[in-house]
Amino acid sequence: MNNLRTSRTRLAGAAATAVLAALCLTACNDGTGTHDEGAAATATKSPSSGALSSSSGPNSSSNASDSSDAKPAADSKPAPHTPASKAPASSGKPVSCEGSNTRTVAAPLTRPVNHMLLTVTNTGGASCYLYGYPAVRFGEAQAVPPVVEESQPQAVVTLRPGESGYASVSLSATDGSGSNGHIVKSLTVYFHGPAGNESVGAGAHPSLPAKGVYVDDSLKVTYWQQSMDDAVDW
Template structure:
């Protein structure tokens, strides 16, 4: 009897164990236990991957922002380093200009002088002085010209005096005309001159300053007489040829 009870007890215990195992199996498969945690882990992993993808996309956009930086580079071409380099070049020009210093008196060493006979007015010649220096220069008064071996310079036509001193920026030109001889033949001591020297006056207009200029004349020379006279320096060619 006692052995029978023991067997029953063991059977009951085994049955209880089987029931517990079945309950555990049910708990694992009903979506609430370890299976749920695995799903949550999977969801969490998916979220992390999405976040990583999003971050990569952001980084990629940031890189496009870098391309935006290239755009910024493009921006630099208009307002950044390229523009900065352009003002630098301009700045160099300004510096060179600033280094030029204050204006000086125009004279033979910083100008080029050309003498050209005119058809109108007749018996006239045009003197063109161009500033070849790096600084602004002033053409004071009128040209002191000497044709050939002349010992004196001709007088100036007083009515031709301009309202302001002729100012030449580098590369600019000033003008004066020379009346070589009387058109009616009334002049005396007429002769043909083969050479010409042009001298420049200073601010005080009391004499010549600096180097003179020696523009060439036509091969046959020019005819001059005692009626020889010059105009004041003019800012424009038209003003010079009006006399």
């Protein structure tokens, strides 16, 4: 009985030893063993490393190119600053406007009828004052016509270089009530000084239409105005 138990025990031990040996042999020959797991891990890491290498290559080149583009060219320099041109400024102390520092134009108006517009432009280098009203002389007249008192502006008209002032002349009565009507073909315009009752400087001689203009005893003028609209209102 004891011999039988001993034999079974030895048989079980031998069987266990054989199974253990078979398992070791299988582990050594199988492709999924420890060595293969290391190789698999290496293979898994390789694509990642390769992707990093391949992506860093073009990106590095692109970044270098971008950095180069971001830098200004060696010969690129900011344009030198050039001051903006300014309109001619008035120089010197303001003077009285008169024939030598202005240009005067006389133009007949259709509205109001029987009227003429005088335009005086400052051609000098300093501002000038148009005092009072134009002292006009048509043809050989010995006296100058009166001024429309209601047309007096609130301030003296000041002309900077290049600017213009205006006055209108009522040549004849629109209803035919004027007397001593006649045609004139020449005009002289004189300018007043600060006192308002004397002429200063040279007179102006604006041209009239070739056929002349018709005037009568109702002839009168406005004060000098800063705007054309104010001048033709009278």
